[in-house]
């Protein structure tokens with residue numbers, strides 16, 4: 722049973738998006754160029770980006786690790802919420818995506834605050850030492866989510882944040898026969914995350930569903 726009558730509709734979610742500041746001209750042109758380059762248009766929406774920026778600011782995060790760069794728009798947006806000296810380390814498997822993201826990071830206002838790291842995140846995450854990171858954002862291959870959560874727990878400081886994209890599995894969370902193989906992994910991940918006492922987390926129903934969790938146990 723829901724603990725409140727259902728009052729949120731798609732109209733409300735549109736309203737939320739209309740009441741966030743949205744993309745500036747730079748991010749808008751990055752997204753147009755990404756579409757022209759035939760990169761998949763699966764970046765996080767403006768309200769979700771604002772949510773993540775707010776929680777990063779509240780946590781006074783300086784060191785952020787993003788798993789899954791794609792075109793780089795999220796890394797740039799997250800970097801803008803960091804204080805001077807802050808860095809988003811963004812991990813990307815595809816050289817084509819990393820090339821695109823690096824080029825746009827370089828001409829952005831936060832070029833000094835974003836570092837694109839190429840390769841399989843299962844390997845590249847190893848360079849981050851235990852308890853040294855303020856926040857992670859998991860948005861890569863869904864099969865890897867459980868591993869990326871374990872690595873997030875390892876590298877985050879107590880009180881650090883884990884944010885996880887696609888908790889609603891691309892709209893297919895409740896599908897009887899999901900089209901996307903990732904749905905199965907997301908469903909399992911959500912179950913595990915909800916039961917994981919090492920994090921205090923909640924799925925925020927913005928975008929495709931975004932987990933926001935705090936590491937509460939070492």
Ligand code: DHB
Nearest residue numbers: 763764860861886887891
């Ligand atoms: C897919 C992946 C994502 O991270 C996302 O936000 C949307 C879709 C996908 O693999 O289809």
Ligand code: MG
Nearest residue numbers: 763860886887
């Ligand atoms: Mg995603």
